[in-house]
Amino acid sequence: MLSEQREETPVKLSTDRILTTHVGSLPRPRSMLDLIAAREAGQALDEAAFEARSAEAVRAVVAQQVACGIDVVSDGEQSKPSYATYVKHRIAGIDMDPSVIERGRDVMLSLDRLEHPDFQTATNFSNTAFPACLGPL
Structure with a gap:
């Protein structure tokens, strides 16, 4: 949520090499895809379960990025249905x-x-x- 206070982290800098990152969504687990599809279809969802599964998916995708050597990781848009439709939730x-x-x-x-x-x-x-x-x- 936008109103949440987040811990500030310094911007990564490098003088010896170019830092790596990427943009966009990364593959989501089937269980996350099913939850997103249910939400998009207007089905009743347990929001706490959605948030917990989303956090789990983000942890996994961040760990995968770190293991691959990505310097500046992202959430991989794990909880978002699509870049084109995400705005309707915000x-x-x-x-x-x-x-x-x-x-x-x-x-x-x-x-x-x-x-x-x-x-x-x-x-x-x-x-x-x-x-x-x-x-x-």
């Missing part, structure tokens, strides 16, 4: 809007997709709702 008034499904399909088009319509058909973005502002922020 800002009131944002939710998935099914009315933009067809307009959203156009957003997903690119030159590559236009040149390779077979790929576009295979991915079929036409049934994907997109985040939208549906109320006061």
Whole structure:
């Protein structure tokens, strides 16, 4: 939560080498994927169990990064459903809007997709709702 006080840690610096890091999500355990899917589907969840499993998944993914020699580790976005939909859990008034499904399909088009319509058909973005502002922020 944003209101939590976090212990400050100094920024890692190096004068002898380039520090390694990465961005983005890392593979999640099946149990975490199931919990995220249930939450996204609006199913009732035991939030304490979700947080405990999330913390466990983060500990494991951080340990894996440390074992690989990553200098600046991340949580691997273990508890987040998607970079595109995470915002709806953080800002009131944002939710998935099914009315933009067809307009959203156009957003997903690119030159590559236009040149390779077979790929576009295979991915079929036409049934994907997109985040939208549906109320006061």
